[in-house]
Amino acid sequence: MDFPQQKSTDFREWVSFMEGEQTLNSWGYTRNFQGQCCIRNKVEDYSFAVTENNSVLAICPLVVTEKDGVRSFTNDGSYLRGPIISSQVEERRRNGILDDILAHVDELALASSASYVGFFFDPQPTYRFHANPLQEHGYIDTTLNTQILDLGLSEKEMRASLRKSYKALINKGLKTYELRVISCANADPLIHEIYRQTHIKAAGRETRPKWTFDLQFEELKAGEATMICMTYEGRFVQLDYFSHRNGYVYYSSAADDPEFSESCEVPLGHAILWFAQDYFRSQGMKYLEIGWQLYGTQLFSSPSRKEMNISYFKRGFGGFAASLYRGLKFYDPAIRERIVRDAVAQYLEALPQG
Numbered sequence: 072m073d074f075p076q077q078k079s080t081d082f083r084e085w086v087s088f089m090e091g092e093q094t095l096n097s098w099g100y101t102r103n104f105q106g107q108c109c110i111r112n113k114v115e116d117y118s119f120a121v122t123e124n125n126s127v128l129a130i131c132p133l134v135v136t137e138k139d140g141v142r143s144f145t146n147d148g149s150y151l152r153g154p155i156i157s158s159q160v161e162e163r164r165r166n167g168i169l170d171d172i173l174a175h176v177d178e179l180a181l182a183s184s185a186s187y188v189g190f191f192f193d194p195q196p197t198y199r200f201h202a203n204p205l206q207e208h209g210y211i212d213t214t215l216n217t218q219i220l221d222l223g224l225s226e227k228e229m230r231a232s233l234r235k236s237y238k239a240l241i242n243k244g245l246k247t248y249e250l251r252v253i254s255c256a257n258a259d260p261l262i263h264e265i266y267r268q269t270h271i272k273a274a275g276r277e278t279r280p281k282w283t284f285d286l287q288f289e290e291l292k293a294g295e296a297t298m299i300c301m302t303y304e305g306r307f308v309q310l311d312y313f314s315h316r317n318g319y320v321y322y323s324s325a326a327d328d329p330e331f332s333e334s335c336e337v338p339l340g341h342a343i344l345w346f347a348q349d350y351f352r353s354q355g356m357k358y359l360e361i362g363w364q365l366y367g368t369q370l371f372s373s374p375s376r377k378e379m380n381i382s383y384f385k386r387g388f389g390g391f392a393a394s395l396y397r398g399l400k401f402y403d404p405a406i407r408e409r410i411v412r413d414a415v416a417q418y419l420e421a422l423p424q425g
Contacts, residue, residue, distance in 0.1 A: 072128070072168075074175050077118045084120035088127040094158045094197045096358075098316035103290040105132060107283045111147045112136040117179050121154075121172060129156040131172055135183050141406060144180065144188035150397055153190035153205075158197050166204070173208045177402075186403035187410070194219065194393040196319060196358055203396040210398030211411075213371040216364040218382075220390040222320075222352040229348065232389025237341050244342025248308070252350060253298040258291045266298060266310040270326040290314065296323070299347045301339055308332065309339045311347060318357040322347075322385075344388060361385045363395060368421035371399065371414045 077085045082102060089097060098104065105118075114135040121129040131154040136147050145151060154172045156165050176188060190205060194217065203212050220229070230238065253262055267284045271277050290296035295316060301309040309327040313320050325340070332339055348359050365374035365382045374382075401407035 072121055072123045072171060074119045074121060074172075077120055077130070078116045080120075082118075084122060084127045085118070085130050088120060088130050088157070091127070092158060092317070094317055095155060096193050096195050096317065096319040097155060098295065098314045098319060098321055099152050099193055100130065100132070100155060101290065101293075101295050101316065103286050103293060103295060104314060106286045107279075108132070108146050108151070109134040109136050110279060110283060112138045113147075114142065115183065117144075117183060119175070119179075121156075121168060127157070128160060128168055129154050129172060131155075131176070133176065133179065133188075135185055142183065142185050144176070144183075144185050146189075150189040150191040153192045153396075155193075169204060170208075173205075180402050186406040187399060187401040189213075189397070189399050191395060191397040194360070194395070200394075200396055203394075203398060205396065205398030205400070208400070210400040211371075213369075213397040213399055215369075215372060215395045215397060216392040217395040218361050218364055218385050218388075218390050219393050220348055220359040220361060220388060222348065222356050222359055226349065226352075229389065234387035234389075237345075237387050240338055240341040241345045243337045244339065245346065247303070247337045248339070248342060249302045250343065250346045251300050251302070253291065253300060255292055255294040258288065260288065262298070262300065262307075262310075263288045263291065265307050266300075266312065266326060269307065269310055269328055270324070273326045273329055287312065297351075299343055299350065301343045303331065303335075306331070308335075309343055311343055313347065313351070313359075315351075315356065318355065320351050320356050320359040322359065322361045340384065344385075348388070359390075361388060361390065364392060368418055370418050373417045373421060 075084055089100060114137045117133040117135060119131055119133060120127050132151045133144055134151065135142055136145055138148060154169060156168055160168065180188060203214055206212050253259060287296065291298065296312060296314045299311045300307060308331045309325065311325045312323045314323045327339055351359055362382065362385045365372065365378050367379065
């Protein structure tokens with residue numbers, strides 16, 4: 072097997088892999104989406120493919136970022152998407168390919184002076200790991216859950232799984248607000264700019280540069296994303312952004328106008344998310360992942376109260392929890408000790424007193 076670095080090949084093998092895969096949950100590996108990652112502290116891109124006999128067997132995002140003098144294979148300190156292996160590879164061989172990929176990551180870490188690496192795996196509808204495969208390779212397990220809606224269920228079945236209080240709120244929302252779909256068929260840069268400005272307004276600051284929103288618009292035009300917009304008397308009050316590929320949809324972001332949402336009588340989120348899952352079902356999509364689940368402080372995960380409330384809100388739509396396998400591997404003992412000690416301290420501080 073060979074491991075061609077994709078920056079040096081202009082991502083030729085990467086694009087070939089993506090075009091050939093029709094079943095993998097691979098929305099997070101498109102070039103448009105990958106371009107939005109590692110935007111603050113990127114040093115060098117070591118992303119590579121795995122090839123054999125002119126076939127591309129896998130791809131692996133791998134970017135060096137540097138913060139406070141520490142180099143790591145991470146998404147600006149968070150986790151990179153892990154290697155993704157072709158669905159055409161038999162399960163028995165898939166494990167061996169993953170072994171070789173992670174061994175190559177170790178070699179690149181030494182060559183690039185990376186102190187640690189963080190990977191996570193998106194749930195796959197065609198095959199699922201039965202346990203965290205990173206643990207076999209010296210990674211600390213930091214697994215979380217993510218919530219997924221099965222769009223193969225009927226509307227009646229979906230409604231039956233809703234939290235009881237949501238049904239009335241959804242009905243009121245659908246009667247109060249107008250909803251519209253923005254896709255590749257009607258991609259409008261003016262509406263996308265409203266999304267960007269609403270995102271800034273909701274956050275209270277500009278959290279990321281304009282060119283990342285430009286890449287999102289490229290996703291939209293390429294049919295790799297959809298926006299669901301909610302308006303009230305012609306005013307955009309919430310715009311939700313969904314990435315998708317191969318029948319799998321991911322709820323990427325939501326931006327609401329706080330001047331409206333903080334005082335409106337009918338909440339926005341219930342109706343717009345219900346409308347979204349109904350729309351994507353009508354488009355033949357199979358799954359809608361509505362977000363990582365943060366129940367409380369865990370080692371290496373210290374969510375805010377707002378983040379936990381968002382997780383609770385999303386669980387109210389039913390669906391099922393799937394393991395989001397994550398892991399950290401350290402190559403520098405001093406950095407490992409510092410990061411682990413910080414994680415333990417945050418965990419202990421969050422524990423109830425007394």
